[in-house]
Amino acid sequence: MKNIDRSSCNLSRRDFAKVATTAMAAGGLGFSSMIPAAFAQENRPKAQKIENRLYFLTIDGKPYDRGLQHGQAMRYVIQSGMARWKQWIGEVLEQSDPEIEIAEFVQGTDFMGAIQKHTPDLYRELQGIAAGAQVDFNTLYAYNMFDEFLSFTIKKYRLGFCTGFGVYGRKDMPNIIGQNNDLPRFFDGTQTLLRIKGVDGSQTYVFTFAGLLANNGLNDASVGCTINIMPTRLSGELDGLPMPYMVRGILARKSRREAVEFVKSVSKYAGPMDYIIGDPTGVTVVETGKDYFKIHETYKGEKYIPHTNHPLDMTPQIKPGEASKSPERLAKLVEMIGGRVDKINVSETRKIFRSRPILKNYQTDPTFPTLESIIIELDPANPRLQIAPGPPDMYKYNSFDFKKGFIGTEE
Numbered sequence: 001m002k003n004i005d006r007s008s009c010n011l012s013r014r015d016f017a018k019v020a021t022t023a024m025a026a027g028g029l030g031f032s033s034m035i036p037a038a039f040a041q042e043n044r045p046k047a048q049k050i051e052n053r054l055y056f057l058t059i060d061g062k063p064y065d066r067g068l069q070h071g072q073a074m075r076y077v078i079q080s081g082m083a084r085w086k087q088w089i090g091e092v093l094e095q096s097d098p099e100i101e102i103a104e105f106v107q108g109t110d111f112m113g114a115i116q117k118h119t120p121d122l123y124r125e126l127q128g129i130a131a132g133a134q135v136d137f138n139t140l141y142a143y144n145m146f147d148e149f150l151s152f153t154i155k156k157y158r159l160g161f162c163t164g165f166g167v168y169g170r171k172d173m174p175n176i177i178g179q180n181n182d183l184p185r186f187f188d189g190t191q192t193l194l195r196i197k198g199v200d201g202s203q204t205y206v207f208t209f210a211g212l213l214a215n216n217g218l219n220d221a222s223v224g225c226t227i228n229i230m231p232t233r234l235s236g237e238l239d240g241l242p243m244p245y246m247v248r249g250i251l252a253r254k255s256r257r258e259a260v261e262f263v264k265s266v267s268k269y270a271g272p273m274d275y276i277i278g279d280p281t282g283v284t285v286v287e288t289g290k291d292y293f294k295i296h297e298t299y300k301g302e303k304y305i306p307h308t309n310h311p312l313d314m315t316p317q318i319k320p321g322e323a324s325k326s327p328e329r330l331a332k333l334v335e336m337i338g339g340r341v342d343k344i345n346v347s348e349t350r351k352i353f354r355s356r357p358i359l360k361n362y363q364t365d366p367t368f369p370t371l372e373s374i375i376i377e378l379d380p381a382n383p384r385l386q387i388a389p390g391p392p393d394m395y396k397y398n399s400f401d402f403k404k405g406f407i408g409t410e411e
């Protein structure tokens with residue numbers, strides 16, 4: 001937020017951030033006074049822990065109340081994850097003072113305007129999470145935007161590791177979208193599936209990490225969404241809408257077309273991301289960035305769309321960093337799906353996500369392993385999802401639908 005005027009003072013960027021850190025602690029983005037204090041003795045909701053690994057929590061009510069339930073139930077998990085994140089900023093990013101880096105990010109960006117414009121309920125939900133978890137709102141605000149934070153902190157950041165795809169248009173088979181979600185280890189152990197019950201009776205499954213608003217998910221209208229960052233020479237807008245808010249905005253829509261129109265209407269995007277959006281009628285990939293917007297609904301004439309960490313229409317000007325192996329992972333998807341679209345069911349999708357180099361486990365990729373693998377079946381009569389809460393060669397998939405909730409674990 002650009003709520004401190006530095007034009008009249010002769011401070012370096014880092015010295016200014018020190019001042020901003022103090023101001024933020026007192027002011028909380030100018031809104032902290034709106035966050036009610038969490039009571040010391042409250043009836044905290046409890047999360048189920050599946051296979052001693054995946055937290056499963058139902059939250060409901062108005063936005064602030066949902067966030068409060070999330071924060072209260074996951075308080076110590078959130079606090080632990082945020083502490084590891086700060087340690088990671090210091091050690092891995094080699095930043096001497098994580099608090100200053102966080103302050104620079106908050107004060108050097110202006111995402112709040114887009115959040116308030118496009119997803120105001122989620123701002124209130126984030127307030128509730130901060131209050132329930134008893135954590136600083138500004139720090140949680142930054143913690144929710146890992147990709148945007150990393151792109152801001154490391155200006156030449158060009159690495160990304162997630163892999164996703166969608167298949168559609170097969171006879172007597174539901175459309176499927178899915179993703180291997182590869183992230184730093186500080187998130188590990190905080191994997192959480194939220195079952196969100198809206199005041200209008202709608203329901204949404206949102207996979208996330210405790211304290212975060214969203215990573216990917218599915219709603220009861222059978223609209224699903226997964227993501228990939230595209231950290232090429234594409235960039236984002238410092239006043240755009242960040243990824244977690246975009247995902248939740250997508251999942252608030254009742255059809256793929258409505259969801260795509262929502263993404264288009266935002267017009268300013270906080271990071272270079274692609275969104276794989278599916279429903280029973282098809283799959284669409286929307287690629288976004290600063291002055292960049294492209295829609296894909298097929299790949300080489302077949303009814304599937306693979307995606308890794310670069311635009312499908314890649315040019316030398318928008319290549320990913322070589323260490324990400326983004327082209328190699330895309331080639332593996334094409335090898336395993338191309339010409340076989342009618343055979344890609346849940347079992348085949350598991351095989352794809354358990355194949356190298358799509359799979360990243362603790363031995364081969366200890367810094368950015370697969371911390372979630374999700375398979376979403378877009379069945380109009382019974383939308384459902386499966387989640388492996390870690391590298392899927394080590395962790396089994398757990399199944400959920402809107403009728404029974406948790407169904408069971410892969411045998």
